[in-house]
Amino acid sequence: MENIPHAAREPLPSIPNRSQEIKVPFGERDGRLYPPGNVERGLACRCICPDPECGADLVAKRSSRGLPFFAHHNRSECKRGYETALHRMAKQIIDDAKAVTLPEHSVRVQATSPEGITLTGSADFPKRHVELRDIMLERRVERWVPDLSAKLKNKANIFIEIYVSHAVDGEKPEKLDNLFEINLSKLSEEVVSDLEKLKEAVLISAPRKWYRCSLYDDLDKARQARDLLRRRLADEKIKALDKRKAQEAADKREREINQNKLRMRSYYAEELEKLEAMTSPAGIIERHEALASDPQLLTAQQWVEAKFSALGISKNHTSPLVNIPSKGDWIFNTHPLVWQAFVLFGIIFKSQPGFTLHTATVLKTIEGRYGTLPWVKTLDKLKRSQKKQGEERNQWYADEGAWFLEHEENQAIISPYRVVIEYLDALSRPQTGILSRIHNSPKFTIKLASLNDYARFQAQREEEQASRIESLIEEQAQDEYRRKQKEKEKQETRDQRDLDAKRCAVELEAALYAGASQASFCPCCRSVFTTAVTECSECGQRQIRTMELNESELETLYHRVRCSPCLDRPS
Structure with a gap:
């Protein structure tokens, strides 16, 4: 066996779905398949369709994208031409290379003790590029016919299936040991049309998987994984034994405690x-x-x-x-x-x-x-x-x-x-x-x-309580008086603001009838000015507000003045 070549470690770009422009990517001549770029143009290629049910003459051409391809001569394209050609070419590439890359594989290992303790693990094997010997195409093995049969250097048999349109099904993947599949179903037209890229895909990089595999079961790495589990199993047996002893001791202690409880409780039963x-x-x-x-x-x-x-x-x-x-x-x-x-x-x-x-x-x-x-x-x-x-x-x-x-x-x-x-x-x-x-x-x-002291204490408490109640009533009365006074002052302030707003509205209306189109008023004392001012001459407020005057808004004049925020007098 050999190490995987460098090309196998380089991931390929994502492969788009196959185009239907190329109907037959390879032609058959004298039992071998050739790409259309490697033969003469036209009928001079002397190739036929590789589908045994067709066998029609092929014409070597080039597609609209410049890719060489085969077309059937004087008849419609057969339905299985692409699948059969790619399937046979993949087998031919492996047969010619006498090598292939095996899929990665994980051997599940298990160890079980007589006490029923079971440990599981795995021995993982990466992809490997291997030499093939005694390659046979479509050779019957018992009831099944794999695409390729071969032997490795260690005489182990392996079987290869090529997946173009149909994956392996039926009993074959369950019955044939060391059977793996190479998936070419999603190869792009560009890869299929380039023989070197196709070889790299078939031999190395195309997706592949094992169905059944005992190839690695007896290798050193798998045996070491089993030995490791057995050593761990011995440790687990010791741990289980210690745990069982601890549990038995705890159970015994609990029984003793319960017995002592019953004994002690019996002394105080009545x-x-x-x-x-x-x-x-x-x-x-x-x-x-x-x-x-x-x-x-x-x-x-x-x-x-x-x-x-x-x-x-x-x-x-x-x-x-x-x-x-x-x-x-x-x-x-x-x-x-x-x-x-x-x-x-x-x-x-x-x-x-x-x-x-x-x-x-x-x-x-x-x-x-x-x-x-x-x-x-x-x-x-x-x-x-x-x-x-x-x-x-x-x-x-x-x-x-x-x-x-x-x-x-x-x-x-x-x-x-x-x-x-x-x-x-x-x-x-x-x-x-x-x-x-x-x-x-x-x-x-x-x-x-003494009871006399208690009587005096209660009398004093009653006096203090009565005094507290009296003080509370008086305090509540004062609070009510202050509340009413405050409410009265608020109402007087509101009334005064109403009067000031009415007076201000009357003066603004007079200014309008006097011909003024604009006037100002003080938001504090509501004094009116028909000339531009920056400070109220009555209260000293400097935030003077200007109002446009017109007859259409005459009815809302008072409300606009009244609703204008009233500022406090400057200190």
């Missing part, structure tokens, strides 16, 4: 069952109804009302101080009004103003007096211990709580600490004023240490 019941609205309603039947509730209600009535505080002030609803206010073994009244009157109002109140101390006192639902304390303690453990280990569940509980369960666990601090926050609101929270800490400063 508490979690009660938590689930209390997360439903029905469970909370049932709990509040049970607390409402406590005899302490009626006693506490009467006691609180008596306290407020003694100071003349209306009942509507009771709600912001006691019986304030909050999430989980049912966790203590008494009604929320009872334990909140105890915090207010038994702890806060028995301290001094400025005393620092700790949430933990308040919670401890409430639990010591009334107690907390045991299962609530158990789950709260569990959640806090698990969060602390997670923070120490820098684990994800530090933000959740117990790692073996579901997210919804962790969220549903009520903290007695949070219940108390939420109530103390309610007493710190501006409208209540009893406490003041110290920044974001769980500590509060007592501001009002």
Whole structure:
């Protein structure tokens, strides 16, 4: 085999569709084909039509463009003359050259492991110019007859088809191995008429493609590509094994975690069952109804009302101080009004103003007096211990709580600490004023240490609120007065401008009747001038406007003056 010659590496210009001017590009004489430029003119060429179904004598001529061609002598041109002549000449060129350029080819390679891992790749072979031996034309191979059959230096058989009007079809491209096709269907008239260009196209540059090709399957490059895949396959097997081991370890770890979850959850099964019941609205309603039947509730209600009535505080002030609803206010073994009244009157109002109140101390006192639902304390303690453990280990569940509980369960666990601090926050609101929270800490400063202080605070707030309302009403009245004054001034300005516009229009009309065809007026004070001026003698405005005067526009004179922008007086 030889390297592709230089001409094969030079791309040809785009090839236009074949012209029908040349009917028979080559003539047959003594079994060989000749171009019309290489034989004598006229019938002296001694050539016949290469189509075996025709065989008529040919006359060598030249076309209107100066190109030599053959024409049938004393008969119409045959339909297959061009196709047959070009097809046979292509085979003759290859037979004479004993060489041809093979198409490029890509050998697909694949490697599969017993585990089912499959890798694919390719070995790519460029076009190659090769020598041909034992060339046979139209020789039958089994059931098929390729245009050319030949052998390469390595004794490999190849088969060539020439495509002029019809591509290879049927079973031939599937059954014949190492069969490729040279496509001459789009050669231009110029190439077909030039034997050297035609040779270059047939042997080297015309499009060509393989149908079936095993020619390269056992070459070193293909074997190396397969070996590379096998080496890669070994690496992939190791990776797959490592991945499988990692997955098995992860699955085992997940099973262990799930087993531990079930084991840990079993320790708190009773508490979690009660938590689930209390997360439903029905469970909370049932709990509040049970607390409402406590005899302490009626006693506490009467006691609180008596306290407020003694100071003349209306009942509507009771709600912001006691019986304030909050999430989980049912966790203590008494009604929320009872334990909140105890915090207010038994702890806060028995301290001094400025005393620092700790949430933990308040919670401890409430639990010591009334107690907390045991299962609530158990789950709260569990959640806090698990969060602390997670923070120490820098684990994800530090933000959740117990790692073996579901997210919804962790969220549903009520903290007695949070219940108390939420109530103390309610007493710190501006409208209540009893406490003041110290920044974001769980500590509060007592501001009002008795019900009397609270009553005075509320009375002062009411006075301040009444004063604010009075000030607001007065401010609104002043704003309304200023608005009306401003509107009045605007209306006076509009009225004055209307008067000035009317006066200006009357003076302009008088100037028209006095014989003036043009006049000027000041856009500020509307003074009229019948002589050319650059500055108003009345107000000093320098942007004087000039107007053409005629009777046809007399009716619109006022409107034109009124609609003219009114400028301010110069400062």
